[in-house]
Amino acid sequence: MPEVRVAIVEDEPPARAKLRRLLEAHPGWEIAGEAEDVAGGIALLRGHAPDLLFLDIQLGAENGFDVLARTAPPHPLVVFTTAYHEHALRAFDVAALDYLLKPFDRERFAQCLERVEARLAERRGADGGADDEERLRRVGDFGRAGRLARLVVHERGRARIVPIDDVLRLSAAGNYVEVHTRERTHLVRATLSRLAQRLDPAQFLRVHRSHLVRADFIDAIAPRAHGDLALTLRDGTELLLSRRYRALLPGGWRGD
Template identity: 55%
Template sequence: MTLRLAIVEDEAPARARLRRLLAEHADLEVVLEADTLPAALASLPGANADALFLDIALGESTGFDLLDQLPPPWPLLVFATAYHEHALRAFEVAAVDYLLKPFDAPRLAATLDRLRARLADTDPLPAEEDLRRLQAAMPTPAFNPPPLVITERGQRVVVPLDEVTHLVGSGNYVELHTPQRSYLMRATLTQLASRLHPAQFLRVHRSYLVRADQIAALTPRGHGDAELTLRDGTTVMVSRRYREALPEGLRGR
């Protein structure tokens, strides 16, 4: 299978270097290059790209501006940028990887392996009506787990679990989201998942846990992924890899 790639990068030297590194892989084809947001918006929908290498800074615009205007389904996303501070937001839009410039050939090869693995898993997800039906029958945990305690500006803050709608992980930190605000906790998402009841908080992506009773809808996306809409309107990506976290019947067949 040929991996069809698009590159959106405003710096010509960076585009040229990425092309040189990609040329070492025989199963790749660069089908699109764009250096501005308007050029990318005009070309990407018809490019049929499997994956998009996207810079954060695009002149006066950003890669996130592009995603806000790009109609779904998106290609698989890989951010390639010099700005480390946007990593959490990148994974909130379900990026497959986040490459910090200057990255080398082995680091890029690892990213390409991730893309190949994602594209190889293409089973369809169940329809939205299945989600609604099964969520209504989802069992409620028979115990009250203790709240999460975080340190914020030198103070201990107690965050009750029944207020948490979803959790977003990035490295050694997790954002706890409630309807009122979010909190930053020093922990990995895997560590928190081990402390939470698996019927109450579902691991739907390597970067996301969602509270099961907050799920309102599911919309299938490309490459077997989907988008969950929570009751407060928040959207969260669900990865096909984590289908086993969903109740039986929501898993791909």
């Protein structure tokens, strides 16, 4: 693979030094420049055109997202580095390739570089050049305005990507949402209402104030008292479809 030009935008000198040390263990990765604030990050992108940007989210009193918002696409591949998992959904909204939750180790960093190498190989492949850059720019634009394609969950200090296609149902759990897949249940710090706004309402049905269910995961529907319905899911879980949310469903689901 050709040499990869890397930019680092991070306001803490020890964090910049750590990224330098980790990169030194991987030949072929050249640091094109470093910055400690938004203005410096903007200058880096405009002046050096890096292939990869390690971008901290909290840059003093400023926000790392502004580096991308105030520069014109095509942007480099972006890996966010932060101690705050609350920004993960927004990070992937702007088409970030990865999200390193501090403190990360050498193994997690190496996994990140492997992901970068794979994406760069795609960009330099058969669809390379300006056409590929334009395609990536459109993907980023869709991510800002379109439906969620993935969720970011955190387990033992690591960020993990869960494709929406793997999600069977979501349940409110205080300040978190339980994300149920066939293999396990994850937690994401968000509200069910916020996630509902970003999911396809034809794919995920709001059946209760605390539950969103994938439509094709519903196995049976039975009437209950007072206009409610009982839903049986394909894994045997039973949920109540309250009258309030029944009225918001398409006619075929209401039993009209």
